[in-house]
Amino acid sequence: MAAGFGVTKARLWVVAGAAMIAAGSGAVAQDAGQGQTQQQPSDTNSAQSLKLPQNAQIFGNAMPSIIKATAIVNGEVITPTDIELRLALLVISNGGQISPEEAQRLRDQVLRNLIDENLQIQAAKADKIEVKQSDIDRTIQRVAANVKQTPEQLAAYLEANGSNIKSMRRQIEGEIAWQRLQHAKIEVSVGDDEVKAVLDKMTASKGTEEFKVGEIFLSATPATESQTLDNANKILAQLRQGASFAGYARQYSEASTAAVGGDLGWVRPEQLPAPLATVLQQMPAGAISNPIQVPGGFSILAVQDTRKILTADPRDAILSLKQVSVAFPKGTARAAVEPIVARFAEAARSIGGCGGAEKLAAEFHGEVVTSDQVKMRDLPPALQRLMLPMQVGQATQPFGSLEEGIRTLVICGRDEPSSTAPSYDDVYNQLNDERVNSRARRYLRDLRRDAVIEFR
Template sequence: MNVKTKLSECLRPLLLGAVFVGTLAHAQVQSLDRVVAIVDNDVIMKSQLDQRVREVEQTITKRGGQLPPENVLDPQVLDRLIIENLQLQMGERSGIRIGDDELNDAITTIAQRNGMTVDQFRAALKQDGLSFDDAREQVRREMIISRVRQRRVAERIQVTDQEVQNFLASDMGKMQLSEEFHLANILIPVPDAASADAIQAAERQAQDLHAQLLKGADFAQLSIAHSASENALEGGDMGWRKAAQLPQPFDTMIGAMSPGEVTEPLRTPGGFIILKLVEKRGGDTQVRDEVHVRHILIKPSEIRSEAETQRLAERLYERIRAGEDFAELAKNFSEDPGSALNGGDLNWVDPNALVPEFRQVMTDTPSGQVSKPFKSPYGWHVLEVLGRRATDNSAQFREQQAMNALRNRKYDEELQAWLRQIRDEAYVEIKL
């Protein structure tokens, strides 16, 4: 097993496709080492470039690709190293630090994903002629770069009022911000070219099930027992859908239903379908119960397992309880690009617009209190409820939803623009 390659695979998804790079101290033992680039207040050594080129070549070969000529590959790899170096310098100037606990958690995860303990990982690195300390420092660099981007790119994203209004008026905006319905279904199938008797039998079965539902029968149990839909074993749960995603006439019927109601059996090309409206959210409700909340989001990643993510969230919770400023911790640690720059503040939000896990904890947390760490589909959170109100602000709510959608859409675009900008503005002298 090539541990060097394994390590690079763990790190690659995190940022620019970076792979293992030796430190300057390691490079200095190479008798023919030299500077290949001066980057603002730092340098890149030939040994660093050679190491990265070898790793890139290994990756390309492993994927069955054709290696580009040396005079093409070397400048590309060097430019990537330059951009990474600039971000590390920014992190140092900004005071971004990765604590030993976080770093140890990341190293443990990498070792586990290579099927090893940390001691075995250390020994394997040594056998491949690599330094364990170098590996730790590379992981630290990747984590610093991630936080630099989180801060610098978020502050670049600007969404104008006109963009928000244009989005709200567009077909895409109407689709994304329209009311959503949590649905379940029961399908009684009708085969292709079925006889009239077969169709009537399927309809009678569907009508019988509908009658049972009206008398209080459990929808999920009937779905498991009788439905032919692909989600039957999940109680027919279809998840959240927009009305526009439903076939006629369900698209118009669902909007007039209340949670808990079921449709009559309707004929579709696949058979007879009964839909249940489990719950609904969004849309044009006039009066909303809103909560002013802020949070810190910590996400599992290639270098941080689920358990390690939970431990980091718990440490942040204890630091808040010990008196540290919530907003500062959110700026330094939260991985929600939409709120981290604002100290984790989500402003006034409609609970129905949030995932159930977040909504439930927010509901159970008194105003002025901080929740214990909890998990949602996005990662581990710590939240603080700052206030509650009931207000008629449908327009503002939809505008905020549009703002968030546009900011998320712009993030990748702004990241690439920012990387080009820092490269163009830096003092770089190539000595390759």
């Protein structure tokens, strides 16, 4: 469920499956009559005409008398409840992998995010940029579809886990507003000679490695450097315990790529600042770096994949597959399963191509699922290694578990990749995005500097 909240272009995500943090208002009840002179009762009951029951049953939840403000941003209030609802979204997107101690620290970061979000929405409105409810509805529908729910089911799920759909809608509004404001206010130029220089360099670098990289950037000044590094190390500890990199990037990164989970796309080390390039060259796929000091702050890098420049990668092959799966009754002993697995493995080795999948399934009372247009790269790494040398018509060794059953994949078709250089537009867009990212950080810094923010 948590992974589904990371599928939008928003800082979800979000949205991107879950633990729960109860929403708290921090309200304090007050005695409305305290300090007032008691009046003598009147003979006439002023509410008599309402015919109210003497023992009324109260329905619903009481509203707190006071909703305590945590911050006021140019006149707009951020309450403790806002923070708890947004924190719960973060918990959901990370599969509930946040300890109570970590949650307390994260509240400070969530407050900073909410302040930035308000500044971004306010700046967009001041520039006559409108985010329609229908725009937010479409994003909500995509998020719900990615976790195989309707928008109504998504709303109920959020409520059950300490957040609500209103908080998610506000976050989406902020992301859309900020993206549109960047397009309206930030102008950058990329020359033909710059694009050509990158393409020429790529041709000269054919066969060298490039990386699919995610980044979390935390800004720092000399005065806040120590505190920022401490925060970066705490985020790193959570990531290495299995927290979602994309989820943390959406919530904490101050780069414009936060909206897409910190995704920098495919980059070569020389495209990045020298401190990042030096570390990146030493990182294998799946690695997460220590915080790296860069001008203006600290970055954490995650290498999601690697490939050779302008060289065909067999992992880019497109496969047509049949999966034969066999389930075991609940409570089946391992000793009873092992001989079945051995027979299934022997039968899979002599399956005789995809045409034998149905026969194999019938023999073991299993089922067959056909999947076309499957990218080798999208399979789990262990299966990639297993299937790279396989030919059409061959089946993998059985894999799975006692609880989930065993299965084998049969390769029915395989379209090998071709090596092609990126287009002019691809390079242009990447250079353009890098410059917009830099300008956006400066723009948000200016908004913070000019804002009137009161903390309560």
